[in-house]
Amino acid sequence: MKVAVCVKQIPDPADPGALDPSTNTLKRDVKLILDESDSYGVEMALQLVDAAGGGEVTLISMAPNNEVNGLRTALAMGADKAILVSDDALAGSDALGTSKVLAAAIARSEPDLVLAATESSDGYTGTVPEQIAELMGLPSVTFAKSIEVADGAVKVQRQTEEGYDDVECPLPCLVSVTAGVVEPRYPSFKGIMAAKSKPVDEVSIADLGIDAGSVGWAGGGQEIVSVIDAPVRDAGEIIEDEGEAYERIVAFLDELKVI
Amino acid sequence: MSVGTIWVLAEATDGTVASITLEMLAKARELSDNVECVFGGDGALVATELGAHGASAVHATGDLAGKLPGPAIAGAIAAAISGGAAPVAILCGTTYGGRDVAGRLSVKLDASVITNIVDLTNDGGLVGTEPVFGGSQLVNTRFTSDKPGIFLVRPKSFEAAETGGGAATVAALAIPDLGPSGAARVTNSFVEQSEGPKLDEAAVVVSGGRGLGESEKFELIESLAAKLGAAPGASRAIVDAGWVPYSYQVGQTGKVVKPDVYIAAGISGATQHLVGMKGSKTIIAINKDSEAPIFGVADLGIIGDVHKVLPQLLEALNARG
Numbered sequence A: 001m002k003v004a005v006c007v008k009q010i011p012d013p014a015d016p017g018a019l020d021p022s023t024n025t026l027k028r029d030v031k032l033i034l035d036e037s038d039s040y041g042v043e044m045a046l047q048l049v050d051a052a053g054g055g056e057v058t059l060i061s062m063a064p065n066n067e068v069n070g071l072r073t074a075l076a077m078g079a080d081k082a083i084l085v086s087d088d089a090l091a092g093s094d095a096l097g098t099s100k101v102l103a104a105a106i107a108r109s110e111p112d113l114v115l116a117a118t119e120s121s122d123g124y125t126g127t128v129p130e131q132i133a134e135l136m137g138l139p140s141v142t143f144a145k146s147i148e149v150a151d152g153a154v155k156v157q158r159q160t161e162e163g164y165d166d167v168e169c170p171l172p173c174l175v176s177v178t179a180g181v182v183e184p185r186y187p188s189f190k191g192i193m194a195a196k197s198k199p200v201d202e203v204s205i206a207d208l209g210i211d212a213g214s215v216g217w218a219g220g221g222q223e224i225v226s227v228i229d230a231p232v233r234d235a236g237e238i239i240e241d242e243g244e245a246y247e248r249i250v251a252f253l254d255e256l257k258v259i
Numbered sequence B: 001m002s003v004g005t006i007w008v009l010a011e012a013t014d015g016t017v018a019s020i021t022l023e024m025l026a027k028a029r030e031l032s033d034n035v036e037c038v039f040g041g042d043g044a045l046v047a048t049e050l051g052a053h054g055a056s057a058v059h060a061t062g063d064l065a066g067k068l069p070g071p072a073i074a075g076a077i078a079a080a081i082s083g084g085a086a087p088v089a090i091l092c093g094t095t096y097g098g099r100d101v102a103g104r105l106s107v108k109l110d111a112s113v114i115t116n117i118v119d120l121t122n123d124g125g126l127v128g129t130e131p132v133f134g135g136s137q138l139v140n141t142r143f144t145s146d147k148p149g150i151f152l153v154r155p156k157s158f159e160a161a162e163t164g165g166g167a168a169t170v171a172a173l174a175i176p177d178l179g180p181s182g183a184a185r186v187t188n189s190f191v192e193q194s195e196g197p198k199l200d201e202a203a204v205v206v207s208g209g210r211g212l213g214e215s216e217k218f219e220l221i222e223s224l225a226a227k228l229g230a231a232p233g234a235s236r237a238i239v240d241a242g243w244v245p246y247s248y249q250v251g252q253t254g255k256v257v258k259p260d261v262y263i264a265a266g267i268s269g270a271t272q273h274l275v276g277m278k279g280s281k282t283i284i285a286i287n288k289d290s291e292a293p294i295f296g297v298a299d300l301g302i303i304g305d306v307h308k309v310l311p312q313l314l315e316a317l318n319a320r321g
Ligand SMILES: Cc1cc2nc3c(=O)[nH]c(=O)nc-3n(C[C@H](O)[C@H](O)[C@H](O)COP(=O)(O)OP(=O)(O)OC[C@H]3O[C@@H](n4cnc5c(N)ncnc54)[C@H](O)[C@@H]3O)c2cc1C
Pocket: A006, A007, A008, A009, A025, A026, A035, A037, A038, A060, A061, A062, A063, A093, A094, A095, A096, A098, A102, A115, A116, A117, A118, A119, A120, A121, A122, A123, A124, A125, A126, A127, A128, A129, B112, B113, B114, B115, B116, B130, B132
């Protein structure tokens, strides 16, 4: 079975950076890492290919400056190869523009199954997976908390507001996975060494047959009017517990008429 | 001044309209004097409630017969628009269903989506407000094309309000042939019910995080919640660790809560947690680290050990009867 996994490479969330005031996009002058949200998709893909008795896991990423750092992490986990789209014309792309690029890159790997995370850690529009599916004319199941493949179809437990639904969908299709769907493995030393020589196919948008006018700043259908600081909450009362702090909580709940 | 017609994606469970739908209707009514709903299901079940909240009409697909709602509803909306319907905006909730509809529809209309908005204003056109960096900054965005603007609205951003309107007119919304993209089928639905008030409706929420140390200690949270008539909640750290089900999660990828009182015990206050609870009226935090970011939003912060403070607090509350 051939699985394509979308992996986003992002600035370290521990150091989320800031918006560049001249462009109102995230500053991206640091080394990018694998979005933790995508480590679940990578793990899921590896397990599904294993369960199917063989196949191939291809990573798909769009990132500036030919960034491969995060891809190497996912290759070290065990993915076979990667397609990286890096192109100056992509700067400023909105989610739809990003999806057009990813869909074209995914099509190159001719997968049976496409996996993505439900939302990225930095942009978190959460719209890219469904946009990719629609662009590729594929059925999809979003918010999967478990996935099984059998008889040319996926069986998914899909998170809902009240619990979950069982959903069945024929291959080829796209599934977006929630965090916690599987426990991502840590790359082994052997995996890290092997990752260095795994193929990363670097492509431009021209290679994908995408018109520069439909992506990046040019293709964006929205503009930022202003960025303002949110009102801050007034500082509260902070006390150190010396054995009696619970009394202060009781008094506070009393004042609030909760008890 | 009123903008043109606004469409609101209606969602409902067993005929009860979701709060996010009613919240969006209230905002849409402020901006437009014609607000209509789109619904994937039997319109007659929801027409009264939607009408009472200001919708003049509900365009309903009828029973989806096991189809996954996203592609079907998006397909139906796109078909209605190419058939001449011309809403200026389509509001979808940031929910499992809403996000699917918005993503699919955006491709069909070749129009981008403004996501995660907590406010919508009319400034010569609709402008969506999106919080970034855990809500410390607000970004205002508008569309540059004249296609219908698709907005994804975060729950609890607006207050639902009845307008006293009569039942909405039910109009049929046809689902076109979806081809392979409509092939997913729902075969079964499961409800994971927790006791007590619902997390996103409770007046008091007591949440626990990794600082509880081990799964068994979540009992402290449940006892305190039971004592206060509160709903128990959780940080993602302990949901991912499998201590509690996902339905307990508060935050960016969980539920947005706005209770009168939010108690956070052993939760650091990561930005993704804060966006889900910062709107609470009053916040009480217990954390042993005086530097924990949760104290930045707390009205009452206790620097202390949850294993000491919570049992003492429970005992004191029990003593009061
Ligand atoms: C603060 C902020 C707010 C934004 N608001 C909007 C907005 O309202 N509307 C809008 O259209 N754009 C918005 N953007 C831009 C948007 O985030 C980017 O276009 C981004 O490249 C794609 O969207 P996402 O990360 O939000 O994707 P999501 O839909 O959240 O991503 C879901 C999954 O898709 C896959 N994926 C997404 N991007 C890539 C990639 N580059 N490479 C590989 N896989 C990927 C990953 O598996 C990811 O987990 C915003 C960006 C920022 C920083």
